Amino acid sequence: xxxxxxxxxxxxxxxxxxxxxxxxxxxxxxxxxxxxxxxxxxxxxxxxxxxxxxxxxxxxxxxxxxxxxxxxxxxxxxxxxxxxxxxxxxxxxxxxxxxxxxxxxxxxxxxxxxxxxxxxxxxxxxxxxxxxxxxxxxxxxxxxxxxxxxxxxxxxxxxxxxxxxxxxxxxxxxxxxxxxxxxxxxxxxxxxxxxxxxxxxxxxxxxxxxxxxxxxxxxxxxxxxxxxxxxxxxxxxxxxxxxxxxxxxxxxxxxxxx
DNA sequence: ATGGCGTATAACATACGA
Numbered sequence: 001x002x003x004x005x006x007x008x009x010x011x012x013x014x015x016x017x018x019x020x021x022x023x024x025x026x027x028x029x030x031x032x033x034x035x036x037x038x039x040x041x042x043x044x045x046x047x048x049x050x051x052x053x054x055x056x057x058x059x060x061x062x063x064x065x066x067x068x069x070x071x072x073x074x075x076x077x078x079x080x081x082x083x084x085x086x087x088x089x090x091x092x093x094x095x096x097x098x099x100x101x102x103x104x105x106x107x108x109x110x111x112x113x114x115x116x117x118x119x120x121x122x123x124x125x126x127x128x129x130x131x132x133x134x135x136x137x138x139x140x141x142x143x144x145x146x147x148x149x150x151x152x153x154x155x156x157x158x159x160x161x162x163x164x165x166x167x168x169x170x171x172x173x174x175x176x177x178x179x180x181x182x183x184x185x186x187x188x189x190x191x192x193x194x195x196x197x198x199x200x201x202x203x204x205x206x207x208x209x210x211x212x213x214x215x216x217x218x219x220x221x222x223x224x225x226x227x228x229x230x231x232x233x234x235x236x237x238x239x240x241x242x243x244x245x246x247x248x249x250x251x252x253x254x255x256x257x258x
Numbered sequence: 259a260t261g262g263c264g265t266a267t268a269a270c271a272t273a274c275g276a
Contacts, residue, residue, distance in 0.1 A: 009275085010265055034275085036266065061266050062274070111276055119274095151276070170276060205276070206263040219276080249264080249276080 001097070001257045002027040005147035005220055006241070007108070007203075007250035011035040011066070014248055015043055021241050022050045027254060028070050029095075031106035033149045035064035042066070059088035065106050065148070067093055073104070080105075081129050085122060090130075097257070102228065103141050107148035112169030120169050123151070127178040134185055142227040146187070149250065150221050152179045154189060158200070158218035170219060187223040190235045190255060200237055203250045211242060222255045233258040 004027040008014045011032065022030070030052070035042065039058040047054050052068040057078035065088060067073060073093040081090050089109065095102045107130070112123030137144060153171040156162040165171035183189060191200045201216025210216065224232055234256040242251035 013265060034265095111274085113276065153276095165276095168276080203276070208262055217276080246264095 001029075002254050003029045003031070003104070003145065003147060003222075003257065004238075004252045004254045005031040005033075005106070005149075005222065006252035007033040007149040007220060007248060009034050009248040009250065010037070011042060011064075012037055013246070015046060017241055017244055017246060017248070019046065019050060020244070021238075021252065022047075022052065022068075024240070025238065025252075025254075027252075029073070029104070030068040030252075031104075031147045032066050032068065033064075033106070033108035034062075035066055036061055037064060055091065055093065057088045057091040062087070063108055064088045065091045065108050067091055067104070067106055069093075072096075081126070081133055083129075084125065089126070098231070100143050100228075101141060103137060103144045105144065105146045105148075107146060107150065109149065109151045111151050112175070115167060115169050115172065123169060123175070124178070127175075131178070131181055131185070134182065134187075138186060138225070142186075142225055144187070144223075144225040145228065145255070146182075146223040147221070147253075147255065149219060150179065151219055152176065152221075153217050153219055154179055154192070154221075160201075160215040160217065170217070182223065186226045188226065188229050188232075190222040190224045190229075190232055191218070191237075191253070193224075193229065194232070194235055202237055202253055204242060206249050220250055220253050222253060224255075228257075231257045 202220035
């Protein structure tokens with residue numbers, strides 16, 4: 001089974017690109033972020049015509065997340081975090097898989113820049129709420145997979161020029177420590193678990209020829225709980241959509257479970 | 259230090275992203 005995660009940067013602007021991806025690679029589940037639209041303007045039918053049900057937590061203009069699934073998913077929730085700013089950044093589901101129930105969480109963690117503003121405080125608070133939520137969730141069900149746009153560069157080798165990001169909200173030590181705190185609850189950064197030394201960029205800025213120069217960063221992740229790590233067969237960064245016309249600035253990351 | 263590009267909006271300039 002393939003579970004994919006992709007920050008699409010507007011589901012409506014990206015619809016043809018998304019459809020092409022679904023047809024070509026046929027992932028079983030896709031977690032999408034930054035859909036930038038409300039539930040009522042989400043293209044349910046277009047996605048349905050390719051065999052995917054959509055579970056949507058939308059928001060006008062900004063943010064917004066959704067789960068696309070070919071098979072059945074249960075217990076969809078979008079209220080598992082108290083978000084002071086009422087932004088649509090998390091949606092969770094349950095999935096029956098090999099006699100286990102997997103709690104699958106899709107996140108779009110705040111960017112946090114600039115660091116001297118409320119946006120940075122919001123990111124830190126959001127991460128603290130998320131950590132609290134995960135502690136509680138683990139008590140109920142150890143089998144958790146979190147996928148999404150974390151807006152966290154975990155380490156120096158995950159960005160093309162780490163020196164220029166030392167005071168950036170994506171790479172600040174304080175933020176990397178919070179990411180580490182999540183891992184320490186009992187999660188594995190699936191990409192690094194399988195590929196300790198291989199570059200794994202998932203985002204390239206639209207500006208300054210970042211894609212052509214490979215000035216990227218690894219900010220989209222799958223975190224897999226210890227109880228499920230043996231079920232991870234592979235993880236791939238699929239660069240095909242980023243190279244197309246009218247691309248998102250992120251590209252999908254695909255987790256293969258056995 | 260700035261701006262480069264892309265998306266959205268009761269908009270035609272501004273907010274946001276990373």
